[in-house]
Amino acid sequence: xxxxxxxxxxxxxxxxxxxxxxxxxxxxxxxxxxxxxxxxxxxxxxxxxxxxxxxxxxxxxxxxxxxxxxxxxxxxxxxxxxxxxxxxxxxxxxxxxxxxxxxxxxxxxxxxxxxxxxxxxxxxxxxxxxxxxxxxxxxxxxxxxxxxxxxxxxxxxxxxxxxxxxxxxxxxxxxxxxxxxxxxxxxxxxxxxxxxxxxxxxxxxxxxxxxxxxxxxxxxxxxxxxxxxxxxxxxxxxxxxxxxxxxxxxxx
Numbered sequence: 001x002x003x004x005x006x007x008x009x010x011x012x013x014x015x016x017x018x019x020x021x022x023x024x025x026x027x028x029x030x031x032x033x034x035x036x037x038x039x040x041x042x043x044x045x046x047x048x049x050x051x052x053x054x055x056x057x058x059x060x061x062x063x064x065x066x067x068x069x070x071x072x073x074x075x076x077x078x079x080x081x082x083x084x085x086x087x088x089x090x091x092x093x094x095x096x097x098x099x100x101x102x103x104x105x106x107x108x109x110x111x112x113x114x115x116x117x118x119x120x121x122x123x124x125x126x127x128x129x130x131x132x133x134x135x136x137x138x139x140x141x142x143x144x145x146x147x148x149x150x151x152x153x154x155x156x157x158x159x160x161x162x163x164x165x166x167x168x169x170x171x172x173x174x175x176x177x178x179x180x181x182x183x184x185x186x187x188x189x190x191x192x193x194x195x196x197x198x199x200x201x202x203x204x205x206x207x208x209x210x211x212x213x214x215x216x217x218x219x220x221x222x223x224x225x226x227x228x229x230x231x232x233x234x235x236x237x238x239x240x241x242x243x244x245x246x247x248x249x250x251x252x
Contacts, residue, residue, distance in 0.1 A: 103183075103242035103250060104151040105170050105226070108143040112166030113159040113232075121233045124165045125189045125203040131167040131227065132193070140169070152185065152208055155230055156237035168228040168239060174219035180251055182226075183211035185240040189231040192241075195224055203231075208238040216246060 100106065114129040130138040147154050155166045184190055184200065187208035192200040192215065200215045230239040243251045 109140040113164040152240040172224040184213040185210040191229040193227040
């Protein structure tokens with residue numbers, strides 16, 4: 001378990017500050033600043049941590065007064081470091097571990113693209129394509145880890161094109177009946193069904209912002225099927241979903 005080592009470095013301010021004074025670590029504060037963490041930068045951070053172990057705990061030092069942020073991030077960060085110390089670990093597996101630590105859902109399947117000639121974005125949003133109108137006829141394929149590493153699923157890289165819609169689905173396994181907060185982000189509009197019941201809808205032309213839409217849900221013990229519909233006008237086409245407690249902490 002790397003946690004004790006990380007906390008030790010995080011409390012050793014003099015060692016950490018000395019490490020940060022080195023030319024090679026000048027960009028580290030930006031990489032790990034609260035609120036600006038980007039899993040896409042993890043390779044740069046981990047490269048530094050291998051060369052200068054003292055900086056590993058700086059993420060704790062920076063976030064010492066932000067307990068909620070540490071609790072949300074810590075599970076994935078610890079796992080990512082364990083992977084990183086194995087030099088055979090690939091960047092995708094590291095970013096995926098970080099995303100899981102923040103509650104992002106993974107193991108997605110995708111269906112589409114679905115188009116309707118001449119339809120506007122709102123009409124595409126309203127149109128019921130096979131995954132919602134005739135589920136048994138819809139065709140699904142697994143989303144490769146590289147298309148969802150870091151949290152959001154890149155539908156654009158998988159389906160491509162403009163003026164269309166796509167669907168994502170995954171299974172949430174719950175150890176018991178429990179309430180949770182589902183946090184959704186999308187580019188562009190999004191609809192969400194849980195176990196066949198529509199729980200959220202947002203007809204919008206917007207850029208992706210993780211957790212922009214928040215929905216209180218009830219998970220039943222066992223498997224819960226989450227289905228998302230994501231519309232696409234032009235340019236980016238992304239969607240993300242993460243699970244938290246109602247207070248915004250990691251879901252047990």
